[in-house]
Amino acid sequence: xxxxxxxxxxxxxxxxxxxxxxxxxxxxxxxxxxxxxxxxxxxxxxxxxxxxxxxxxxxxxxxxxxxxxxxxxxxxxxxxxxxxxxxxxxxxxxxxxxxxxxxxxxxxxxxxxxxxxxxxxxxxxxxxxxxxxxxxxxxxxxxxxxxxxxxxxxxxxxxxxxxxxxxxxxxxxxxxxxxxxxxxxxxxxxxxxxxxxxxxxxxxx
Amino acid sequence: xxxxxxxxxxxxxxxxxxxxxxxxxxxxxxxxxxxxxxxxxxxxxxxxxxxxxxxxxxxxxxxxxxxxxxxxxxxxxxxxxxxxxxxxxxxxxxxxxxxxxxxxxxxxxxxxxxxxxxxxxxxxxxxxxxxxxxxxxxxxxxxxxxxxxxxxxxxxxxxxxxxxxxxxxxxxxxxxxxxxxxxxxxxxxxxxxxxxxxxxxxxxx
DNA sequence: TAGATTGTTAATCGATTAACAATC
DNA sequence: TAGATTGTTAATCGATTAACAATC
Numbered sequence: 001x002x003x004x005x006x007x008x009x010x011x012x013x014x015x016x017x018x019x020x021x022x023x024x025x026x027x028x029x030x031x032x033x034x035x036x037x038x039x040x041x042x043x044x045x046x047x048x049x050x051x052x053x054x055x056x057x058x059x060x061x062x063x064x065x066x067x068x069x070x071x072x073x074x075x076x077x078x079x080x081x082x083x084x085x086x087x088x089x090x091x092x093x094x095x096x097x098x099x100x101x102x103x104x105x106x107x108x109x110x111x112x113x114x115x116x117x118x119x120x121x122x123x124x125x126x127x128x129x130x131x132x133x134x135x136x137x138x139x140x141x142x143x144x145x146x147x148x149x150x151x152x153x154x155x156x157x158x159x160x161x162x163x164x165x166x167x168x169x170x171x172x173x174x175x176x177x178x179x180x181x182x183x184x185x186x187x188x189x190x191x192x193x194x195x196x197x198x199x200x201x202x203x204x205x
Numbered sequence: 206x207x208x209x210x211x212x213x214x215x216x217x218x219x220x221x222x223x224x225x226x227x228x229x230x231x232x233x234x235x236x237x238x239x240x241x242x243x244x245x246x247x248x249x250x251x252x253x254x255x256x257x258x259x260x261x262x263x264x265x266x267x268x269x270x271x272x273x274x275x276x277x278x279x280x281x282x283x284x285x286x287x288x289x290x291x292x293x294x295x296x297x298x299x300x301x302x303x304x305x306x307x308x309x310x311x312x313x314x315x316x317x318x319x320x321x322x323x324x325x326x327x328x329x330x331x332x333x334x335x336x337x338x339x340x341x342x343x344x345x346x347x348x349x350x351x352x353x354x355x356x357x358x359x360x361x362x363x364x365x366x367x368x369x370x371x372x373x374x375x376x377x378x379x380x381x382x383x384x385x386x387x388x389x390x391x392x393x394x395x396x397x398x399x400x401x402x403x404x405x406x407x408x409x410x
Numbered sequence: 411t412a413g414a415t416t417g418t419t420a421a422t423c424g425a426t427t428a429a430c431a432a433t434c
Numbered sequence: 435t436a437g438a439t440t441g442t443t444a445a446t447c448g449a450t451t452a453a454c455a456a457t458c
Contacts, residue, residue, distance in 0.1 A: 009449075015404035020385055023360075033415065041385055045415095046451055053417050061416045062458035079407040086403070093305050097298035098399070103383065107400035108407065147410060148403065155228075172406035174399055178224055178308065180246055188409055190402035194303070194379055195312035197395035198291070198353065199220035201377035202284045202313065204393055205352060214425075238439065250439095251427055258441050266440045267434035 010051050011078075016041050017048070018074045022106075025067050033064035080108030087141060087170075089161055090152035091116035091124070091131045094176050098150055099127025109148070113140060117157070134161075141168035152176045162189075215256050216283075221246050222253070223279045227311070230272050238269035285313030292346060292375075294366055295357035296321035296329070296336045299381050303355055304332025314353070318345060322362070339366075346373035357381045367394075 020040045024032060034045040034052075041048075052058055052065075058073050059065045075081040086109050088095050099114055114126055117134035124131045132140065141149075149170045153161050158177035165173060166187055175181055178193045225245045229237060239250040239257075246253075257263055257270075263278050264270045280286040291314050293300050304319055319331055322339035329336045337345065346354075354375045358366050363382035370378060371392055380386055383398045 007448080011408050012405050014408075015401040016385075018404065019383055019398070019401060023384060035415080044451070046453095047449090049415090049417065050450080057417070059416050060458055061456065062414050064415060077408070078404045079410060080404050084403075084407060084410075093298070093302035097302050100298050104400060104403075107383075107404065109400065109403055148406070150399070171410055172403070174402050174406075178312075179228060180221075180225055188406040190406060192397055192399060192402065193224070194355070194397060195309060195314065196220040196224060197379050197397065198289075198309075198314055198377070199223065199283045199285050199312065200217050201353070201379075201393040201395060202289060203216050203219075203282070205284060205289075205376055212424080240439080249427070251429095252425090254439090254441065255426080262441070264440050265434055266432065267438050269439060 006054055010054060013041075013043065013051055014074055014078055016043075017051070018071065018078065018080075019107075021067050021071050021074070025071060029067055031064050032067055032070075034059075037065075075108070078108075082108065083110045084108055084148050085110055085112045085144065085146045086148045086150060087112060087137075087146050088114040088150045088152060089116075089134065089137065089165070090154075090176075091118070091121045091126055092152060094152040096126055098152065099129055101127075112144065112146065115140075117153075138164055138168040141165070141170060145169070147171045148174075150174045150176065155179045211259055215259060218246075218248065218256055219279055219283055221248075222256070223276065223283065223285075224312075226272050226276050226279070230276060234272055236269050237272055237275075239264075242270075280313070283313075287313065288315045289313055289353055290315055290317045290349065290351045291353045291355060292317060292342070292351050293319040293355045293357060294321075294339065294342065294370070295359075295381075296323070296326045296331055297357060299357040301331050303357065304334055306332075317349065317351065320345075322358075343369050343373040346370070346375060350374070352376045353379075355379045355381065360384045 020037060034048040038045040038048045055077050058070055088098050088111055091114050095114055099111060113132055114129045115132050115134045115137045116122060121131045122133045147170055149165045151158060151161060151173055155177050158179050159181060162173060162181045166183060172188045174190050176192050181189050183189055225242060239253040243250040243253045260282050263275055293303050293316055296319050300319055304316060318337055319334045320337050320339045320342045321327060326336050327338045352375055354370045356363060356366060356378055360382050363384050364386060367378060367386045377393045379395050381397050386394050388394055
């Protein structure tokens with residue numbers, strides 16, 4: 001395997017390849033080519049081959065890639081060949097949707113707790129969880145060693161909660177609050193903001 | 206204004222600038238610099254200036270940018286100086302979260318209807334809407350001229366529903382189903398898939 | 411074998427950064 | 435005026451594509 005530093009833009013495409021490959025596996029397909037995979041994900045065959053070849057020689061000339069094998073390799077590379085515990089902060093509608101969603105497990109994630117600062121919500125049941133007091137969040141995360149959090153609190157609370165999460169040892173935050181977070185270099189943040197995506201499309205309308 | 210074709214990667218950053226600027230306006234700030242804005246969004250000052258200057262000369266040497274004026278210009282460029290009607294397809298947890306969310310209006314969007322194919326859900330109230338029969342979706346969209354849809358149906362239904370939306374005249378789809386959609390060139394798609402974002406971060410853990 | 415497809419190199423293309431004259 | 439900051443150019447850097455030998 002090539003151990004040069006891999007550009008983040010390539011890392012960002014791997015989950016998309018993985019998702020498409022898992023779907024192909026679900027459909028009963030056994031092998032694919034860079035051509036076919038590229039058509040499915042809207043990326044050129046050359047780029048698919050180049051991206052994958054950063055990590056090893058996973059294909060065979062003449063026949064392409066074994067879907068199962070490539071899935072295994074991508075899961076390994078992305079470190080989702082295991083199940084990561086994840087906490088959710090914010091027991092609103094989005095928190096509920098996450099708590100109820102059954103699809104994370106197959107992708108490498110397992111929600112273990114949901115926190116809220118609203119005393120009226122604490123103790124309530126939500127998607128099989130009992131909403132916990134945000135006041136105990138830092139201790140709970142420290143004790144359990146969870147490193148991934150999904151942040152579904154209002155904009156006004158987002159930065160303060162992110163600071164607490166980082167204090168507790170969280171290293172990756174999926175931020176649903178439509179605001180940029182200031183975090184140290186060793187912490188990764190990804191944003192989910194539907195309005196931003198919509199605005200990116202209206203330009204072309 | 207420069208009317209060369211603007212790269213999509215620049216268009217993708219504009220909503221992020223806009224979000225940060227609107228937050229700064231909310232905080233009562235009046236002017237900013239490429240330096241300050243860059244620090245807030247994690248992008249170099251040079252790139253901010255270059256991006257903005259694609260569309261005109263919106264700043265002043267020595268003093269920077271008027272936040273209000275730059276917001277106006279970005280809204281104009283992104284065509285969110287108006288309110289776009291949007292339909293939601295899929296009245297599950299995510300559909301409910303969207304229906305209840307009050308934050309779209311300020312960003313240029315207004316949910317006008319929510320559809321589901323499940324007869325048990327049709328007629329139910331959800332976030333001030335009455336869930337409508339998906340069977341009537343195409344006609345309703347055609348009649349109202351809505352061009353933006355949010356897709357929150359299961360993976361198994363996503364492509365078929367997308368095909369219907371396109372048939373109805375929808376030109377932009379925000380797809381919450383974790384699957385790639387095949388759409389003609391004139392239709393824009395953006396994906397929201399939390400697992401994909403999480404997998405992009407686990408690589409670095 | 412003949413056809414197909416990879417992995418990789420070189421060429422091209424595009425995006426980012428650095429630097430600075432212009433000017434508020 | 436002096437200091438600050440833009441808009442823009444040129445240089446650098448990085449990403450994508452095209453092409454093809456290797457080989458299944």
